[in-house]
Amino acid sequence: MRTLTALLVVSLLASCFALTLNVGKNLNFEEILEILTDLSNVLNTEPPSTNTIGSFVYIVWEDHIVSKIKGGDLYVLDNEPFEGGIPAEDLLKKLKIPYHKRDNEIIVPDTIIKSIEMIGRSLIVEYTGEGSFNFETTNDGITVISTEEVFFNGNVYGSGETLRVFPIKGFKIDSIHREKGKVIVNFKKSGIRTVKIKPISERVDPFDPNLTILVGYGDGRIIFRNFAPDFKGADWKVYSETKKIAYELARELGYLVEECPVYKLPIGVPCFIVLIKKPDDLKLLNEYLKELLKE
């Protein structure tokens, strides 16, 4: 390896994938290829390909081309020439790769977080790369923290930084389901659950610890949310709990049961809609639910 680029450090730390490059040092052809291969893992894209036409060698990665003449010192990155290799920072800028500088180093995150969303009572994080983040329940609520260099919402976060806080208190993590590119966290409230009955016009608070039932008038049916394949089983627990109560209630009242993802019913929250046939059924509903919670 040439002296000029010997100072390049591509460090794969034992626990992470973060790229660390020296500021101001020029990268040669092999190093560029290695970096682009690593970046493909972080961005979840196709790895770079190389080709040779006569004495002309080039790398194709995404919409970018890096080329040089064999034995020559002139590099061309997307029609822009660089003498003696391509500076690391220029390469990252041109490829629009997020990074941050610390002392004399350029650090490229090993994880790019696309979104952190609370959907119903499930926290869903979508990302590419290594998934270097974790979850904590603190006094401030539910916190998503980075465990290595992470890019999120236009910023690069170092290890241990807070990416997002959801000010939801009194809940603890029930389960964490990890798959490639997505993490689903479910929460639960400890303690005795009670039932809250609300008119159908109101909304269900996903973090209300009560079992919430929305009541309206109709033809005597109970509507509850089905599970969805997108959650890879993370919503099955709440689905089966809700289904059990809905079926028992329907049996007691002689009602129909219907599975349907009504938007008002948050994901991961035990809740359902009851369309009662007549006003007296509301009294029966209350009585039955009291009995159910005693069990």
Next chain:
Amino acid sequence: MKWKLLFFLLLIPIDLLAIKLMVCYIDPASLNPVLKTVEVEGDNLILKLFDILASPPQDLMSFVPKGVLRAYFIVDDTLILDLDKEKLKNMDFLSERYFIHTVLYTMFNNLKTVNVVYFTINGERRRVLANYVDIRYGFPRRIWKEWPVKRVK
């Protein structure tokens, strides 16, 4: 020999080439599903199924509006149905749910290799079908291979 074979093929009644499909309509009094078998010929079966779904027999009803399907795609075991927003805009709570139920029940019973159905509206992922039913996530075969409204015994 070739001519004999061609002549023989021409003798095959056209109804042997048709595919028998199951279509779900709704009984207007009970809101129970009523299954009808129809024969469909040629390609574009899903489009034809939607046309048939939207044209119920006289004594039955359908929650599927005419011309609601804009396009469809099948990727592995996933069917994506792209719907016309304009055709869905006047749906109420019942119509939205029963639209979803009749379409999914019909699709899963005819397309045995499809395990998940997604809906898009005018080519885009949306939150709700019109106002009430959440279409952000996939609809699994395990639930809609049967009619999802049940009387508990």
